[in-house]
Amino acid sequence: MPDGAATPQKRVELRDAVVIRFAGDSGDGMQVTGMQFTTESALAGNDLATLPDFPAEIRAPAGTLAGVSAFQLNFSSNEVFTPGDDLDVLVAMNPAALKVNLGDLKPGGILIIDREGFNEQNLKKAEYERSPLEDASLTRYQVFQADVTKLTTAALQDLGLSARTVFRCRNFFCLGMTSWLYHRPIEPAEAWLRDKFKKTPELVEANVRALRAGYNFAENAELFAVSYEIRPAKIAPGKYRNITGNTATALGFVCAANKVGRPLFLGSYPITPASDVLHELSALKQFDVYTVQAEDEISGVGAALGAAFGGAVAITTTSGPGMNLKAETIGLALAVELPLVVTDIQRAGPSTGMPTKTEQADLLMAMYGRHGESPVPILAAATPADCFMMAYEAVRIAVKYMTPVILLTDGYLANGAEPWLIPDPDRLPEIAVDFRTDPHGFFPYLRDQETLSRPWVLPGTPGLEHRIGGLEKEYLTGNVSYAPTNHEQMIRVRARKIAGIVREIPPLEVVGPADGDLLVVGWGSTYGAITQAVRELQAAGHRVAQVHLRHLNPLPADLGDILRRYRRVLVPEMNLGQLVRLLRAEYLVDAIGFNKIQGRPFKVAEIVTRCVKLLNGKATEERAR
Amino acid sequence: MSAPGAETKLTKKDFVSDQDVRWCPGCGDYAVLSQVQKVLPELGVPREKFVFISGIGCSSRFPYYVNTYGFHSIHGRAPAIATGLKATRPELSVWVVTGDGDALSIGGNHLIHVLRRNVDINILLFNNKIYGLTKGQYSPTSEVGKVTKSTPIGSVDHPFDPIALALGAEASFVARSVDVEAKHLQEVVRRAHEHKGGAFVEILQNCNVFNDGAFADVTEKASKADATLVLEHGKPLVFGKNRDRGIRLRDFQPEVVELGNGVTEADLLVHDERNPALAYLIARLGPPRFPTPIGVFTAVERPRYEEALGAQVEAARKKSPPDLRALLDHGDTWIVR
Helix, strand or coil: CHHHHHCCEEEECCCCCCEEEEEEECCCHHHHHHHHHHHHHHHHCCCEEEECCCCCCCCCCCCCHEEEEEEEEEECCCCCCCCCCCEEEEEEEHHHHHHHHHHHEEEEEEEEHHHHHCCCHHHHHCCCCCCCCCCCCCCCEEEECCCHHHHHHCCCCHHHHHHHHHHHHHHHHCCCHHHHCCCCCCHHHHHHHHHCCCCCCHHHHHHHHHHHHHHHHHHHHCCCCCCECCCCCCCCEEEEEEEEHHHHHHHHHHHHHHHHCCCCEHHHHHEEEEEEHHHHHHHHHHEEEEEEEECCCHHHHHHHHHHHHHHHEEEEECCCCHHHHHHHHHHHHHHHHEEEEEEEEEEEEECCECCCCCCCHHHHHHHCCCCCCCCCEEECCCCCCCCHHHHHHHHHHHHHHHHHEEEEHHHHHHHCCCEEEECHHHHCCCCCCCCCCCCCCCCCCCCCCCCCCCCCCCCCCCCCCEEEEEEEEEECCCECCCCCCCCHHHHHHHHHHHHHHHHHCCCCCEECCCCCEEEEEEEEEHHHHHHHHHHHHHHHCCCCEEEEEEEEEEECCCCHHHCCCEEEEEEECCCCCHHHHHHHHCCCCCCEECCCCCCCCCHHHHHHHHHHHHHHHHHHHHHHC | CCCCCCCCCCHHHHHEECCCCCCCCCHHHHHHHHHHHHHHHHCCHHHHEEEEEEEEHHHHHHHHHHCEEEEECCCCHHHHHHHHHHHHCCCCCCEEEEEEHHHHHHHHHHHHHHHHHHCCEEEEEEECEEECCCCCCCCCCCCCCCCCECCCCCCCCCCCCCHHHHHHCCCCCEEEEECCCCCHHCCCCHHHHHHCCCCEEECCCCCCCCCCCCCHHHHCCHHHHHEEEEECCEEEEEECCCCCEEEEECCCEEEECCCCCEECHHHEEEEECHHHHHHHHCCCCCCCCEEEEEEEECCCCCCCCCHHHHHHHHHHHHHCCCCCCHHCCCCCCCEEC
């Protein structure tokens, strides 16, 4: 390797934003590589968003198309709202990774390849008849072939490690190369390795060496003539960390229970992509967190409801298939009027569907997926970091209104990450809980005049012994009642109680002109793509605005007025049109759905194109008039 | 116990709620309710610390009639609800009242897991071998050939034995009693309460409307002494009107033997509540070849779920005192100015 001093000075170019994807076999450590590159980028001051994409199988056969695992990152000197549409850079560790991901690489984009990964065996597994490195199929791209395996092996040769161990350090060699290419500091990755492998110092040494070797190789070898600088983004001052939606959800619950001053209880059954919340909370017992890995989804929510009866801040976490099973207990919770937060981290359905892929097709189930008149408040997080505040808000509403609350996130939010301005726990909104202790004038269903919620009584409180249950109850006493008018009164009061939660919802933020040609309405994880698309449309001079809903039931009080101020309303959703149906029913507006159901988030360009088409359509109509 | 509220002496009346009891006249549930209400004031627990949780079925109406905290939940799910309550409120005395359909059919999964975990709750399973509330379909404890509305030419399902199932699920306390055996039932309920760990009690209960006389042999005066084997810890397995018969083990097979003619009590199996293997063997006894065993089959101590869970929370708190600020401010952070 040439001596550093002898290296000719390489050219540096400035870039605003870069979208990079690391792709390889699921055993190649692409998720780790991506996360380390993310940390480096955050510390370099860029705004960013990430999207992991991994196969459902833990280990699909090595080298096959089904086994490809990828991690995408968009980092920029401007505000970032999505992990990016098309790739500026693709790192492909083997032919399968190339085949699966090449379609997303921009023409002229950078393609970094481990040449040795393109052997005959791997080409066959990836169903290539001949090597794409040897025909003309990659001429549209800047291809950088490096002997990653050989170079890694050379860097580690005196460590006496097995070939397999050496092979597994290749990802850090690639991280080193890309870190140099984009001026990322590699010290955070080194620190991470030292901590991760503190019990096996030889692995620390091996990976650090591979990382440095990759960095030095990129700097010194003739392969790369140019490196790129992405300046820090202007973002709100404060202390940040990178956070995934699932971690943010877990932390939001911990903070909320802490504010209430009661234990946090999670009853849950493992399911993709929700299990990480169970994992996170199970490691936070010191915060008075009780986690029960139940025998099934039903028991998970049942145990949570039992804990709620006992005065805990009770939650359950699941994904679509589990939601089906929890419906019965959610119905019981709303009948007995106990606080409970049910988090549905949506994934592609129906049935088992595509467990690791994202979708937002559970909204109508959350709204209507129970027998009888059974309204529950529904909240939806918009970004990974937003999961924190929405989890917190879900608890606040649940305990204030004595009701189950459904919190919707999805696989994209759960595993995606973004920088999070770390909040001050003392400044989080108050969550006041007033357990009833006074037997004088007590009835189990005596309602608060404003909120219509019933008293929460801790079993163990003398003089307040009472029974609750799923049978219809007499309005005040809670005694079992089949009286016809009482039933209607109870149905109506439960509905009024939930509808009254509208008073908790802040005015909607309309981004863009107060009236105009087009309003784009979204909910959940489409926030990023819609925001970026609307910005681009506005910059192009269109009279387009955006509102994003975090409260789906009840809907915000000002939504109807806002919808009517625009000629067109477009509702992009990762389903066949669920929110759009609610909006049309509720407000009698001619909202139009824009639907993508591919297990992947919208691309910004897709939304822009659809909006432009709508806007032009309007122009055509007007001209025709 | 010097818990507040326990100072004034409680009586049965304190555990009678203001609700009208609505079981069919003659239902065995009345007797069970009455015996439980008699035992509760004697347990040294303040009334407000009792919680009765039930599922769906005739038996599951039980909480409405006991003047404690109560939760009439959904079909089969009471053990799950009780687990969450007991996990976070271990100081409460939590009872689950259930039936053969509720616990063994729709709630079978929750039952076996709550027993496996050894959550310190008391489960009273009223077994009448029939679905009563839905008006007479066969249940998972109904005998093969049972003719009901849903099995007009007889059920082809092989039944569960609740005791064997509970033992198989690693229950640490397993007992059986009979609705009309007032003293025996009281004693078993008391033992269940005193047991530290999950207690499972099967109560043979007569549904006089849909399955009358299902347990007539163990309740009728004329037959019960010969049809019932009363288990007592440390005592040989003797039964019969004249206490002249017993259970002996030969070639690992139990058999009924007459005492006398060289056969003495010393030849009989001796009951040992601490031996689950023996409990399982006794659980397999029953008609037509054997009397129905009643009493405590097994009572063993092992770690309780809520205690272990609470200990983990406590240990975690000691190891790293809770610090929300540090929790949020975790990992790689950076400052934007």
